[in-house]
Amino acid sequence: MSITSDILRGHTEAIILSHLLEQDSYGYQINKDIMKKTENRYELKEATLYSAFKRLEQAGYIRTYWGDETVGARRRYYAVTENGRKAYQSYKREWEEAKTIIDQLLK
């Protein structure tokens, strides 16, 4: 991993929501997907992931259900709710604004 977590801090929830908007998924898979998407430049650590799930669920942005695996370990799937969809749009706008501001300040 080459990116320090403090810079990514605060984006975890948006990253998860974005990923779940593509399709429902589960913790272990999301962790692997993020690494793959970023070619190992960024890893969303498991502990970070699960604490974000908790916040997202409490906020009503995601809901969960158990997969019906007949083989292998059980999987807890996550799905974005309607409120989550809206929250994602808001996160995204915030990111665009933050990007502009930081770019302005780091000249």
Add this chain to the structure above:
Amino acid sequence: MSITSDILRGHTEAIILSHLLEQDSYGYQINKDIMKKTENRYELKEATLYSAFKRLEQAGYIRTYWGDETVGARRRYYAVTENGRKAYQSYKREWEEAKTIIDQLLK
């Protein structure tokens, strides 16, 4: 202020260094300048500012000296060191990479 602090977190030191690279300055002024530069969309809170100064000085990225004001309150000026200049370049590269990664993940 419209940008949440968690998104800006971790950029404080880079923002300060960038500002000081333009010219030496002091706490109160930097605080005002950042607000002006961002048209009040972002405020670097004083407590945040001073704790960042401490870290930057401890890291050897800035040095300080007292202004020679004959009127008004005394001012503690900050100046970027050579190491600070290098650190800034590093922060900047990190920011560019983080930007790419987040843009990739928030589709």
Add this chain to the structure above:
DNA sequence: CAACATACCTCGCCTGTCAAGGTATATTTT
């Protein structure tokens, strides 16, 4: 003379990250 602006600074809480640990099942290697 009260209020506000300039200028400095500290303390302690809050929150997100994550190392380290744990559980259980399935597959692959020795």
Add this chain to the structure above:
DNA sequence: AAAATATACCTTGACAGGCGAGGTATGTTG
């Protein structure tokens, strides 16, 4: 068959940065 690895879940507690709230001192303005 035992050991190692991979898949999958989860919690605890430490740590660090941000910042609200508070403090000090001087100068200016209504």
